[in-house]
Amino acid sequence: MSTLARPYRALTIGLVVLVALMAFEAIAVTAAMPAIVTALDGLTVYGMAFGGTMAAGIVGTTVGGGWADARGPAAPLWAGTAGFVAGLLLSGLATGMELLIAGRIVMGFGAGLATVAMYVIVGRAYPEELHPRVFAAFAGAWLVPSLVGPAVAGVLVELAGWRWVFLGVALLTAPAALAVAPSMRSLADHRGDGARHGGRVLWAVGAAVGAVGLHFAGERHDPLLIPLFLAGLVATAPRTLPSGTFALKRGIPSLIVTRGLLGAAFAQAEVFIPLMLTRERGYSTAAAGVSLTIGAVGWVAGSWLQSRAPRITPERKIGLGVVLVATGVTAAAVSVLPEAPIAVLLTGWVAGGFGMGVAYPTLSAQVLALSAPSEQGANSSALQLGDQLFSTTVLALGGTLFAAWVASSASAAFLSSFVIAEALALLALVAVPRTVLPLRVRSGGTSVERSATGGAGATVEA
Known part of the structure; x- marks a missing residue:
């Protein structure tokens, strides 16, 4: 079976294009940022244009996971895509560096939401044997932006202006989202207790602050701030991940x-x-x-x-x-x-x-x-x-x-x-x-694998 077979064709194309657009934005903006900070006189806050996006992505990723479990992946996908487009528009129309940074933060949060939702869609829309092929297609979606992104960004900046690095991606995102829409109505509904993941969001905010602070302290070689932010990251990051992650508990913790x-x-x-x-x-x-x-x-x-x-x-x-x-x-x-x-x-x-x-x-x-x-x-x-x-x-x-x-x-x-x-x-x-779970034999000759958080996985014959 192929990921481009009739039941999956529009969904696969839509998801891959969304991934490619997010990849292009990440790569092209890096190439265009020197021209942007010159135009907006923003050299002193250059790092925040990237650090803010990264921090927002960490929080968006955490929010998206709990939301997808509680309400299904459609809502965080649409909210994330809308946030991604809104951030692109805000950045592309920015009249100052502060607005551009705000747009990048909104964009990062939206991309975090949407990316997690796409993973859940893969799990629910495709049979398990196709999962490796879908993720391989996601990897391929990064290749073209990696090869041509900097060059295309340079051409856009020279011929149309730096704003179109953002606005062009915004215009292309809507058709990709529309290609995914029909498949959202047919997804199996497996709603869990997303509320129990709510506490992770606050820890994710702390981890995001620690990660960005550590990045900036490292850039400035500050011997006082580096251990401070590192300590904050060490204190908060484990709370955002499954129990037993840093103890290498078998299964999902060790995969992470x-x-x-x-x-x-x-x-x-x-x-x-x-x-x-x-x-x-x-x-x-x-x-x-x-x-x-x-x-x-x-x-x-x-x-x-x-x-x-x-x-x-x-x-x-x-x-x-x-x-x-x-x-x-x-x-x-x-x-x-x-x-x-x-x-x-x-x-x-x-x-x-x-x-x-x-x-x-x-x-x-x-x-x-x-x-x-x-x-x-x-x-x-x-x-x-x-x-x-x-x-x-x-x-x-x-x-x-x-x-x-x-x-x-x-x-x-x-x-x-x-x-x-x-x-x-x-x-x-x-x-x-x-990373591999041992099979636990049950009465009746069957075995069951359990996820790291206690949920039942696939039942197989022993």
Whole structure:
């Protein structure tokens, strides 16, 4: 069965286009922001244009999970899409940097709501065997924006003005949402107690403040604020995730940790590879950017292949992905040596991207598989939230360490960044065996798997 078969065609196309538009917005705005802050005289609050969006996304992700469980995914999807469009319009029509930041905050909150809702829609609208293919399509939806987003943003800024980076995406979002609408009426209704997730929202606000504060403190290398915000993040983040997450409880908690560690490892290495190539190897910015492109291509290739290998167990797919990411990070670390051929880095980073493509969709599909229908929103929210919090924390601390060392020894600074990434990948490998739940045999010859939050999963014959 295909995700483009008649019952799923419009839904698949609509969801993939929505993901692609959100990806384009994230990538294109980064490229256009220098022109925007010049036009609006907003250099002093440049970081807030990104930090505010990230914080709002963390809160939106948490709200969306509980809302989808309590009322179904349609309401948070429409509210999130409306918020995303409203934020785009507010940003595109902004007359000052304050309004643009407000628009970016609304946009981030809306995107957080909609993204979680889309995960729940995947769980309820598609049969389980198609879940890996849908998530592979989501990964593919990031490829084109990754390749052409900066260039398209540059052309829009030059020919039409920076406002159309926002307004153009807003105009295209409505048709994609309309393609999804008919399928919303036929979704199975599995409503849970979303109210019990309400307390997580307040903790998510605290975690968002801690994450953004840590990011800014790291940028400013503030020795007082860094431990303060880190302590706040450590105190609040565990309350936003399922019980037993940081104890590597089997099942969903370990899936969340594995994805968080893996995403943080990949991001930690990826942000320093272009800088290393330009500073230490003398490559141009465009040439150094090729490393990011081939990583994205590898990611999409891995996503496509994992979705067509149903006989390979999820545990093996996740383990293979982690090993390949660790291999890619090792190649980056070796490339710190001036005598190392650049082909080592490029080959390794293709493997790393491929590993992410194999592991990420599998992790997402497994969370849905182990979740009771009434818990898919909360668990999908936790998966994405863990991803955001792990990556934000590691990038802030890794960037601070890099800045402290780069003046005295650039090679040591780059090597330390890759060592951190390698350590995270190896920790993820330790967590992989705990992503699988043992079957508990019941009387009558059947076994049942339970989700991390206690909901019943699929019943299978022993």
